Amino acid sequence: MPKLQVNHLSKVFGDPKNGGVVALDNVSMDVTEGEVVAIVGPSGCGKTTLLRIIQGLETKSDGEIRIDGQPTKGVGFDRGFVFQQYGLLPWMTAKQNITFALEPKKIPKQERIRKAKEALEKVGLKDFEDSYPRQLSGGMQQRVGIARALAIEPDILLLDEPFGALDALTREVLQNEILRLIEEMRKTVIFVTHSVDEAVYLADRIVLMSPRPGQIKTIIPVEIPRPRAQKAEEVRGTQAYQSVRQNLWRQLMEVM
Numbered sequence: 001m002p003k004l005q006v007n008h009l010s011k012v013f014g015d016p017k018n019g020g021v022v023a024l025d026n027v028s029m030d031v032t033e034g035e036v037v038a039i040v041g042p043s044g045c046g047k048t049t050l051l052r053i054i055q056g057l058e059t060k061s062d063g064e065i066r067i068d069g070q071p072t073k074g075v076g077f078d079r080g081f082v083f084q085q086y087g088l089l090p091w092m093t094a095k096q097n098i099t100f101a102l103e104p105k106k107i108p109k110q111e112r113i114r115k116a117k118e119a120l121e122k123v124g125l126k127d128f129e130d131s132y133p134r135q136l137s138g139g140m141q142q143r144v145g146i147a148r149a150l151a152i153e154p155d156i157l158l159l160d161e162p163f164g165a166l167d168a169l170t171r172e173v174l175q176n177e178i179l180r181l182i183e184e185m186r187k188t189v190i191f192v193t194h195s196v197d198e199a200v201y202l203a204d205r206i207v208l209m210s211p212r213p214g215q216i217k218t219i220i221p222v223e224i225p226r227p228r229a230q231k232a233e234e235v236r237g238t239q240a241y242q243s244v245r246q247n248l249w250r251q252l253m254e255v256m
């Protein structure tokens, strides 16, 4: 059974009979446990909407989302979300941002603190747990965002353009960090990206969406062996990488 099933999902913002926007139209896909899936497509094609509906942050107009065969109902601890703009509470330290996110889990305070520290250590921020977001660089804030998503120990990690707000060098470093973590933890991951190279480097499959109404144009498998973390140059030099990249570019240009 697939880990995640998206079945005939549609989303209309506003009144369908009076200028409503069809953001998603009959989108279906399955994601296997441990798989890393990239969602790529032109601006406004519904990538973020799809991710937010999977997370339960947005309602659907039609269709269903199933996890382990069960229909989802709103937000759940089986899914963790990483926002492009980090989504940290500015009046809380890195550690407090994470313990706060763990509060609904109803675990003892000491356990919440332990999990927050462990997650911060995983993303290389052991010495910054008492720093406030304003005291951290963009890359560090996103590490906190990633740590917060990991601390809830989700089965599925959803990332909405997680490196989109970062400079090119930080982006490269963080790509490798997240790749190392997901390859170690074998999490099921769905991420949205505007970067063709990021999609090919990180993903097992790339879902290419076409613009309004948002539909899946094609799904491209990426048959490059793992682990790939810290091997960007090597991976990018392979024939498999180049051929997936070319294929994705060609098909992306067709929907732009």
Ligand SMILES: Nc1ncnc2c1ncn2[C@@H]1O[C@H](COP(=O)(O)OP(=O)(O)OP(=O)(O)O)[C@@H](O)[C@H]1O
Pocket (backbone or CB within 6 Å): 013, 014, 021, 022, 023, 041, 042, 043, 044, 045, 046, 047, 048, 049, 050
């Ligand atoms: N809350 C909302 N109310 C009305 N329309 C919305 C809302 N959120 C998204 N939309 C519309 O739905 C469509 C899909 O938006 P979405 O943000 O999912 O696209 P996207 O592919 O993630 O875009 P981008 O790549 O620019 O981030 C767009 O036309 C957008 O304007």
